[in-house]
Amino acid sequence: MDVRSRDYADLARTIIEDTPGVRKAVSGATAAFDAARRRAYAEIDAEAWRRWAEGVKNHVLTHLDQYLEEAEARLQENGAKVHWAGNAQEARHIVAELAQARGVRSVVKGKSMLTEEIELNPALEERGIHVYETDLGEYILQLLDEAPSHILGPAIHRSLEDVQALFADRLGTAADALPDDLAAAARTELRARFQEADMGVSGGNFLVAETGTLALIENEGNIRLTTSLPRIHVALVGIEKLLPTFGDLAGFLQLTARAGTGQAIGCFVSLIQGPATAPGDDGPEEVHIVLVDNGRTDVLADEHAWETLRCVRCGACLNTCPVYKQTGGHAYGWVYSGPIGAVLDPGLLGLEQTAPLPFASSLCGACFDACPVRIPIPDLLLHWRRAAQARGLTPLSERAGLKAFTAMATRPALYRYLGRVGPRLAGSSLFRRLPVLSGWTEHREPPEPSPRRFRDLWSEGIGE
Amino acid sequence: MSAARDATTTRDEILSRVRSALSGRTGLPHPGPLDTQGEGGVGALSSRLERNGARVERLEPGAAPGEWLSHLLERLVHEREPSIAVGHGVPARLIPPLPSAPPEEASVGISVAWGAAAETGTLVLPATEGRRVQLLVPLHVVWLEKEHIHARLGDALDSTRQRGLGAAVGLHSGPSKSADIGRTLVTGVHGPGQLVVAVL
Incomplete structure (x- = not known):
């Protein structure tokens, strides 16, 4: 998506003034997520878990070259194909070429922020390939031609009434259909897309170096279907998503769920090692893992900002942020919004394009308390503010x-x-x-x- | 320059950027295992699964599992003739005497879990029994032996690894759900809307 972060102030004002429903919907949804997260943290020794997760991620990031090579070797032994993409254009090219070479006509997708970051869908559509988002929220946004506004609840800025009107128009449901009926209509529509797709595209929550295991967390089951039904599965994974050992998974699966939605674990977790070979396994014949840099090594090289790469994309900092709440994610002008976006986007895109974002904060510190991997977001906001100041880029x-x-x-x-x-x-x-x-x-x-x-x-x- | 050579170059460039980013930085140690101190047993597993929206049933002592499940399904499936899809390798004694159908059409899918974790209410399902039977049906029945219940998720995953991770493993901890429409909880969005765990 085009980077519009320089217009943060205007985008925020327009959202608040012209679409007051967004503030209401986002405030309500994030308050519910945040309350659930607080309850879920209270059930565990959250401080100890967060320090542990911070330690594991620091370990993996400071040995990242070794773990990337280990993950690649294990995945290859498992029969998966590993690709490396230095930037967004290379990542798009790899997936599009794979699809074209195999005669793929339609693709089903699980929710993935990285595929938004690299703008994958238009690249596939340009080649005449149909792309269907299958996460219910993402499906709604695809029909509306809108970008996600939250990492976990991509369509939280849209109300029930919005979806009723949309589905009445596009799927022929009743104007006053209940959420159950709306979801059933989407399910019927998407089930057909699952059955006919040649390729499933997913992101990845974690990639375990020790076993070459790609872990995916979700609640709907669409990611399990995306990675199981089509004959080809392609996963796009940021190079920072590695975990060192299989034993680390249990802690991260639980902590990510508790931080994001307050659940003990996501309803469905896929642990994928490679293509299906055993009799009885009806999974994909080919599994491709695309390891994507796209600015991450620049962030790693920054002696302060590298800590941002611990992020597990749970959305907890968005849910607790008094500034994010007012506008939702679209005001931030790029894929990653809220407190984490305000420190990650300058690292990935450069300050020239994103300078207002580190200033979109009251520095209240709630984001740090919520973060499951203890990213010092308030310190990093100041880090980027100072950098913007030094370069004359402040608002x-x-x-x-x-x-x-x-x-x-x-x-x-x-x-x-x-x-x-x-x-x-x-x-x-x-x-x-x-x-x-x-x-x-x-x-x-x-x-x-x-x-x-x-x-x-x-x-x-x-x-x- | 061939495509293969391009790929190798990109790989080496990324790894070299990582190494140069890390040069002069101290490698930080792994903090060791996380002790999550979960509680074990059927009771702990059931209460967590029920919180997650699943249903737990225990086989009556002395009952024939297939027949017992058939009676249970009469109460749970509101269809005149429910049909079943059965996972590859599910023992005959665990299969109810009902007409079979492919997973795309069946009203019930029947699986056997490799193990479970009480702390999260998680069932471990191997891909080798077929994934469609675990995903496409509206109601998913998972047989679970009491002895295979672990307190901690980490232990359930370790034991799965010892048995062989294979191409894929699914962890199911409740029915499919979403709150993407107007923040209202909806079940059965893509995966099974009902999860029934039958404890042996």
């Missing part, structure tokens, strides 16, 4: 505001004076027009500043 209002703040803060007398008059200005029209605050007060009542200055409270002893 205009931020720059003006910071300049004014610097001028004030470096002149103690002025600082003290403004500190005294500031509270009196609050609520006045001048206060609302101050450069740093106008973006905030345009849509809200300004907070009442304390009538007494922090400096005064401090010298008197706060709270005494």
